[in-house]
Amino acid sequence: MxxxxxxxxxxxxxxxxxxxxxxxxxxxxxxxxxxxxxxxxxxxxxxxxxxxxxxxxxxxxxxxxxxxxxxxxxxxxxxxxxxxxxxxxxxxxxPDLEKRSKKDEAPAQSNTAPRRSGLSFAVGKSGPPIDRPAIPETKLLSQSEVSQSLRDGIGYSLDLKPSLIPHKEAGEGLFLSGEADVGTVIAIYPGVIYSPAYYRYIPGYPRVDAPEPIFDH
Known part of the structure; x- marks a missing residue:
């Protein structure tokens, strides 16, 4: 390769x-x-x-x-x-992913409840409750256990560690642990690094493109 x-x-x-x-x-x-x-x-x-x-x-x-x-x-x-x-x-x-897949493939039960519309639908009144699938239960794993399982499965994971930038406000950095093949999607920026509430802390925000005249955001 x-x-x-x-x-x-x-x-x-x-x-x-x-x-x-x-x-x-x-x-x-x-x-x-x-x-x-x-x-x-x-x-x-x-x-x-x-x-x-x-x-x-x-x-x-x-x-x-x-x-x-x-x-x-x-x-x-x-x-x-x-x-x-x-x-x-x-x-x-x-847990039990194979069993869950078979369950998902089972034919769904028909729902004969009348369809709501208009104001009753908007305000959420009148009409029987509709069955909705439960949120899938997940295994109780620590972040380090998930990271290790990812490295075992796909070869790499991402970890937050103290930044290597020599500055008192550098904070934490995003590091790749393991080995990723060429052309691998590593992260989706800025979602992995900044939540919307912290966008204003991005260096140069809101003109983060100022240093690069042809930067297309």
């Missing part, structure tokens, strides 16, 4: 110099980033059994496909990764 990754790196270098890219700085940056995402997320999806022919096919697609087509494929690749991650989390947190 290392040799295939080297192929992708070399292709990115040559493609970024192509005259076919838009000359507008913002468009140029977007197209370059999308092309890299296409290459690396597609590379990641190949898995460990990929061969040179697979890599050549991806490079050829990157050379011919439009930016819109590449963007669509990137979205599919990321969706594929997040789906796998959620499946891994279900396996860690949900």
């Amino acid at each position: 290392a040799s295939l990754f080297y192929k992708f790196q070399e292709f990115v270098k040559t493609l970024s110099k192509s005259p076919t890219f838009a000359r507008n700085p913002r468009e140029f940056q977007f197209e370059t980033d999308m092309n890299r995402l296409f290459l690396f997320t597609s590379y990641n999806r190949l898995g460990k059994n990929a061969d040179e022919a697979d890599a050549e096919e991806i490079i050829e697609m990157a050379n011919k496909a439009s930016v819109a087509d590449q963007q669509k494929q990137v979205q599919e690749n990321i969706h594929f990764q997040i789906t796998n991650f959620c499946s891994a989390m279900n396996g860690i947190l949900l």
Whole structure:
């Protein structure tokens, strides 16, 4: 896989110099980033059994496909990764997952209760209560146990630790523990790092794009 990754790196270098890219700085940056995402997320999806022919096919697609087509494929690749991650989390947190799956596949009981509408629906009055599925019960695991299970399952996890930035207000940093393959979705920014209540504490907020003139948020 290392040799295939080297192929992708070399292709990115040559493609970024192509005259076919838009000359507008913002468009140029977007197209370059999308092309890299296409290459690396597609590379990641190949898995460990990929061969040179697979890599050549991806490079050829990157050379011919439009930016819109590449963007669509990137979205599919990321969706594929997040789906796998959620499946891994279900396996860690949900007890008796196999039994639960069989239960979910069982035919649902018909509900003959009349459908409410209008004011009665808005205010929540009149009409029998509707059965709703219970919130799934999860295993009682500590954060460290979940992290370790993730590392065992997908190879890496994210941990909050004291920042390595030498500043008294640096606080905590987000660290990767383990090893992630090239093209792996590591985190979704800013949700993993900042909750909405703390956006104002982001350095430079609200002009977080000020240092980079072509930063697209």
